[in-house]
Amino acid sequence: MAGPQEDMAAAMVVNLKTKTGKSLDEWMAAARASGLAKHGALVSWLKAEHGLSHGYANLVAHKTFASDAGSSDDDALMEAMFAGPKAAMRPVYDRVAAIVHGLDGAQVAPKKVYVSFRRKKQFGLGQPSTKDRFDLGLTLKGVEPSGRLEAAGSWNAMVTHRVRIGAAEEVDAEVEGWIRQAWAAA
Structure with a gap:
C-alpha cells in the first residue's frame, strides 16, 4: 500500500505536464542531456534554467537518478x-x-x-x-x-x-x- 509520500509524488507526476508543459519522461530526457550527475546540481539547474518549482525539480531529479523509494526497491x-x-x-x-x-x-x-x-x-x-x-x-x-x-x-x-x-x-x-x-x- 502506498504511503502519503508516494501518493503525493504520483499526483505530482500526473500534474507535471499540465503545470510545466512537459511529461516526466520529457523532463528526465532533458535532465540526462544536461550532463549533470549530482542531485543538487540538477535541481538547481531545473529551477534556474527551466523555472521549475523546487518540488517539481526535486521530483525530476529523484526520478532521473532513481534515488527515491518509488523508483527503486527499498x-x-x-x-x-x-x-x-x-x-x-x-x-x-x-x-x-x-x-x-x-x-x-x-x-x-x-x-x-x-x-x-x-x-x-x-x-x-x-x-x-x-x-x-x-x-x-x-x-x-x-x-x-x-x-x-x-x-x-x-x-x-x-x-x-x-x-x-x-x-x-x-x-x-x-x-x-x-x-x-x-x-x-x-
Whole structure:
C-alpha cells in the first residue's frame, strides 16, 4: 500500500505536464542531456534554467537518478547504502529504525544515501556517512545544541540537529528521547 509520500509524488507526476508543459519522461530526457550527475546540481539547474518549482525539480531529479523509494526497491536501496565498509554501521541503523518503527504513524523511507524518517512531515534522517560513523539528523526547532546533540550546520539543511554515532550501544535513552521529541513535533 502506498504511503502519503508516494501518493503525493504520483499526483505530482500526473500534474507535471499540465503545470510545466512537459511529461516526466520529457523532463528526465532533458535532465540526462544536461550532463549533470549530482542531485543538487540538477535541481538547481531545473529551477534556474527551466523555472521549475523546487518540488517539481526535486521530483525530476529523484526520478532521473532513481534515488527515491518509488523508483527503486527499498531493500535494494538499503543493501546498497550499507554495502562494503559502511556495513559496520547497519547495527546502528537497526537500533534507530526499531525506535522509529515503534512510533505511531512513523514511516521509514529509504533514499539512495540516507533514510528519511517521516510522520506528517520529515522529522529526521539516518545516514551511514563513513565506515565508522552513522549520522542521525533530527528536526528539533528551538532546541539548543548540547553535548552529543549538535547543530546540523552545513551537514544537511533538511534537519536542525545531528548526532554522530559510532556504535549501536550509543543509541541509548538520550538518543531515543531526541527521536521521540522530533517525531512529536512533526
